[in-house]
């Protein structure tokens with residue numbers, strides 16, 4: 001998701017801490033983190049190098065952006081996974097993008113991983129969110145301007161995002177978290193989780209127009 005953002009890098013430091021497999025409640029059906037093609041893409045650059053952002057203006061990019069992503073078992077492929085998580089963060093904070101959120105499919109990787117900026121927390125920290133699922137959507141809606149790193153030069157007002165959601169996910173340590181998120185940050189969650197299901201915000205605009 002693209003808007004002006006305030007940089008915050010300390011979460012990156014956390015990525016160097018070890019993940020504890022014993023704290024991971026991975027799902028039985030969670031797959032190994034990446035395909036061989038995705039591994040090649042990730043290993044093409046170093047941890048501080050952004051990845052190429054897939055755009056709907058490119059046909060093959062557009063096809064991938066419409067696919068659903070897989071859950072990730074964070075106990076597998078841990079070195080590649082950590083590299084990917086760092087590179088995905090570098091991509092969203094890259095001055096060329098300057099987003100407030102990004103989802104893995106936007107760099108060609110169909111894994112349920114997003115980075116987003118928490119405007120509901122002090123200092124607006126960046127957080128890596130793994131295998132997120134929205135459990136509850138509030139009936140109350142909100143009006144919000146949206147843009148997308150994968151949709152060049154388009155911003156629009158969406159009117160049908162829920163005001164608050166209850167979302168569950170894993171953090172980078174594999175800890176299961178469930179929380180209620182409201183207002184602008186909940187729009188970022190909804191926007192990025194849509195990406196994991198192959199849905200773009202322009203689809204939400206079309207849905208609103210057809211009502």
Ligand SMILES: [Zn+2]
Nearest residue numbers: 001148149150
């Ligand atoms: Zn987007």
